[in-house]
Amino acid sequence: MNWRKLRIFLATVLVLCVIPATRYYQIDVPVLRYLRGSSHVDRLSLHLSGEFVENNLGTQQNADGSVTVRMIAQQYLFVPHCILLPAGVTVHLRITSADAVHSLTFEGTEHAVKVLPDTISRAELLFSRPGQYKTVCREFCGAGHYAMRSELKVVPRDQFPALRPEERGNCAAQ
């Protein structure tokens, strides 16, 4: 047996094993993040500056008719606790985590968004009809994980523009 060849072989196997391992354990690799196009955000300054400051969270109407939703997932809630969306409109979701890995899902739909700290996860969603959905975390994130749920309310498309900005973030006001 040629020891030199064996060493090269073992080194190659090791490297090939490391790549899926970083994906499985969701180890943050900046190069992969860059290639995937997700952007970096500092979890410690989320509340102080940038797009995830408190008054920028929630649903925003865009000029092209679509809406942008910004949310933070943290142990053990989603902020804002309730979001309102118009039905049948493209939703650009931007979400990040303030601590652990979470997974944002909407009960009764196929949508699932992995949420990582220090990273902005992006997704395009579409809710075709009005209704109320439970927003549930589907990634074990600690002791309070099973209570981590919020609400999403989808209102008819023509009703949405009439809502005041403060009403868009509050299901109770409806």
Ligand SMILES: [Cu+2]
């Ligand atoms: Cu969780």
